[in-house]
Structure formats: structure tokens, C-alpha cells
Amino acid sequence: MKHRKPEMIRGARANVPVAASAMAYGSVLGVLAAQKGLSWLDMMYMNSAVFAGAAQFVMVDMWSNHMPIFEMTLAVLVINLRYLLIGASLDPLFSGRSLLHKMGMMHLVADENWAVTMSEQRNGSATTWFLFGGGVFLYLAWSSGTLIGLLGGGFITRPEEYALDFAFTAVFTALAVGLWRGKGDVLPWFVAGAAALLAHKFLPGKWYIVAGGLAGAISAMVGPCESDEVEKVEEVEDAAGY
Amino acid sequence: MLPAIEPQVLIAVGLAAAVTYSLRLGGLLLASRFPRSGRFRRAMDALPGALLFSLVVPSIVAEGVWGLMAAALTAIVVLRTRNTLAAMLCGMLVIFAVRKMGL
Numbered sequence: 244m245k246h247r248k249p250e251m252i253r254g255a256r257a258n259v260p261v262a263a264s265a266m267a268y269g270s271v272l273g274v275l276a277a278q279k280g281l282s283w284l285d286m287m288y289m290n291s292a293v294f295a296g297a298a299q300f301v302m303v304d305m306w307s308n309h310m311p312i313f314e315m316t317l318a319v320l321v322i323n324l325r326y327l328l329i330g331a332s333l334d335p336l337f338s339g340r341s342l343l344h345k346m347g348m349m350h351l352v353a354d355e356n357w358a359v360t361m362s363e364q365r366n367g368s369a370t371t372w373f374l375f376g377g378g379v380f381l382y383l384a385w386s387s388g389t390l391i392g393l394l395g396g397g398f399i400t401r402p403e404e405y406a407l408d409f410a411f412t413a414v415f416t417a418l419a420v421g422l423w424r425g426k427g428d429v430l431p432w433f434v435a436g437a438a439a440l441l442a443h444k445f446l447p448g449k450w451y452i453v454a455g456g457l458a459g460a461i462s463a464m465v466g467p468c469e470s471d472e473v474e475k476v477e478e479v480e481d482a483a484g485y
Numbered sequence: 486m487l488p489a490i491e492p493q494v495l496i497a498v499g500l501a502a503a504v505t506y507s508l509r510l511g512g513l514l515l516a517s518r519f520p521r522s523g524r525f526r527r528a529m530d531a532l533p534g535a536l537l538f539s540l541v542v543p544s545i546v547a548e549g550v551w552g553l554m555a556a557a558l559t560a561i562v563v564l565r566t567r568n569t570l571a572a573m574l575c576g577m578l579v580i581f582a583v584r585k586m587g588l
Contacts, residue, residue: 464528
């Protein structure tokens with residue numbers, strides 16, 4: 244394990260852009276939490292135990308003097324269902340690692356450090372410690388953001404004004420570009436995008452991520468093989484007179 | 486002075502945490518039991534890209550034509566420079582400018 248520390252630092256560095264926007268958004272959650280009467284200890288407990296941005300927003304929204312425990316748990320389950328797929332997609336990265344190692348690393352997997360790690364893995368240089376280092380860094384940024392918002396009374400109350408809400412979209416778009424594998428991805432990405440748009444229109448919450456991810460993966464399963472596709476492309480090119 | 490955490494908060498957040506961690510670890514542990522080749526493997530290989538693409542498409546489309554422009558610029562910048570931060574800032578700048586001008 245002599246590469247543990249440099250790998251963690253490399254992971255943390257790669258997460259700087261996403262951590263900056265997570266911190267800004269964390270401060271918004273902190274402001275909302277202050278209005279709901281959460282103490283800084285409540286906030287830190289939630290940050291440390293749950294560590295999932297979207298779910299925490301919903302939890303704070305549902306927060307009251309008499310906690311709707313069942314509804315809250317169900318809402319968190321639905322919103323975080325995508326982590327089942329995110330976890331599954333990390334299998335190649337964790338191959339050969341012990342159960343204990345997996346158990347220790349997975350808690351700090353969020354959308355952000357997952358996406359950064361997946362894009363790094365396309366270059367063949369991602370490790371589990373890279374993922375974990377990003378997670379630790381993200382946790383620190385997210386937690387300090389929420390505490391600044393909670394205690395400081397929100398200096399970024401309207402992040403939309405500064406396009407901060409688009410920061411996540413932009414950074415995830417950049418990372419998605421890194422995951423593009425070529426022609427074979429046309430079908431799964433097209434199906435994923437279409438399914439995500441439909442689900443976003445007709446289903447509440449974060450279902451669109453699960454729907455799009457599953458639809459894209461299934462289309463890759465039932466769709467033509469890579470070799471078939473190459474032949475098809477050649478046929479088209481022949482027909483076009485190349 | 487340390488504020489106390491109410492028992493109901495302890496339970497509610499604790500359950501949310503248990504559910505979230507189970508999903509994270511459960512996905513990883515289930516996947517290691519899946520076949521290593523064939524059609525299922527192809528689905529698993531396509532999953533990361535499909536998942537990340539699904540994450541961004543609705544929010545890009547929600548911004549309309551300028552959202553598509555911002556996303557295209559982001560993609561071009563990251564392809565040219567391999568710099569995620571620069572790409573993110575370019576995309577944000579488009580949306581910031583568009584909103585400021587009320588387009």
C-alpha cells in the first residue's frame with residue numbers, strides 16, 4: 244500500500260472543480276437547514292452519515308418537530324437508488340480487493356468523485372485510493388459549505404444568479420466526454436438520453452438517472468455487437484461510394 | 486457547548502444513512518457476482534457512460550438552445566485542453582451571460 248497517500252492526493256486534486264461547486268451548493272443547503280432549525284451538530288451528523296447532496300436537500304425539506312421517519316427513509320431510498328448502479332459500475336476498479344477494503348471505501352462515493360474516477364479510469368490510471376481521496380476532499384468541501392451556510396446565514400442565497408446550478412451540469416458533461424468510447428456508444432447513449440428525458444418529464448425526483456442508465460445499459464446488451472456494427476458502417480460507406 | 490441530537494433525528498438520519506450505504510456497497514457487491522463476459526458484461530461496460538449522460542441531459546435540455554450551446558462548448562474545451570475546470574467555467578460563463586442578458 245505504498246501508493247496510498249500519493250493516490251489520495253491525486254484524487255483530491257482531480258476533484259477540485261467539483262468540490263468548489265459542491266461547497267457553494269452546500270452553503271445553500273446550510274441556509275435552508277438554519278431556517279428549519281437544524282443545529283450544526285445535526286448538520287454534521289447528516290453530512291457524515293448520509294453524505295449524498297440531493298437526498299440531504301430532501302431530508303432538510305421534510306425536517307420538522309415530528310420527524311416523518313418512514314417517508315424520509317423512503318424518499319432517501321428512491322433518490323439514492325442510482326447508487327446501486329454507481330456501485331455496480333465501480334466493480335472493475337475494485338476487482339481483487341478485499342471485502343473490508345470495499346466496505347471502507349464505498350461510504351464516501353458521491354456522484355462527483357465517482358464521475359471523476361470513471362473518467363480517470365478511461366485513461367487507465369484510476370485506483371480505489373484515487374476514488375477515496377476524492378471522496379475525503381469532497382466531504383470536507385461539502386461539510387464546510389453546509390456549515391458556512393448554516394452559521395453564516397447564507398451569502399449565496401441565489402446560486403442560480405451566478406449559474407452555479409449549471410456548474411454540476413457543465414462538469415458532468417466534461418466528464419461524460421471522457422467516457423465516450425466511440426461508435427459503439429452511439430446507441431446506448433442515445434437510448435439513455437431519451438429515457439432520461441422521458442423519465443425527467445413524467446417521474447418525480449432522481450428517477451431519470453436510474454431510468455436512463457438502465458435503458459442505456461440494456462440497449463448495449465440487446466443491441467448489435469461491436470463487430471456487427473463495424474460491418475454495417477463499412478456497408479454504408481461502400482454504398483456511399485467511399 | 487455541544488448541542489444534543491434529538492433521538493428522533495438520530496433515528497431518521499441513521500436510517501437514511503443505512504439505506505444509502507447499503508445501496509452504495511450493495512451495488513458493488515452484487516456486480517462482482519455478475520458474469521465477466523457476454524451480453525451482460527456489455528451492459529455493465531456501457532453503464533457508466535449511460536448513467537453520466539442521463540445525469541446531464543435533462544438539465545442541459547432544461548436550459549434550452551443555450552444549454553445545448555453551453556454543453557457543446559464544454560465538450561469542445563475539454564477535448565482540446567483536457568482541463569475539466571476550464572471546460573466547466575466556459576459552460577457556466579455561457580449560462581451566466583445568457584441569464585444576465587435575459588435571453
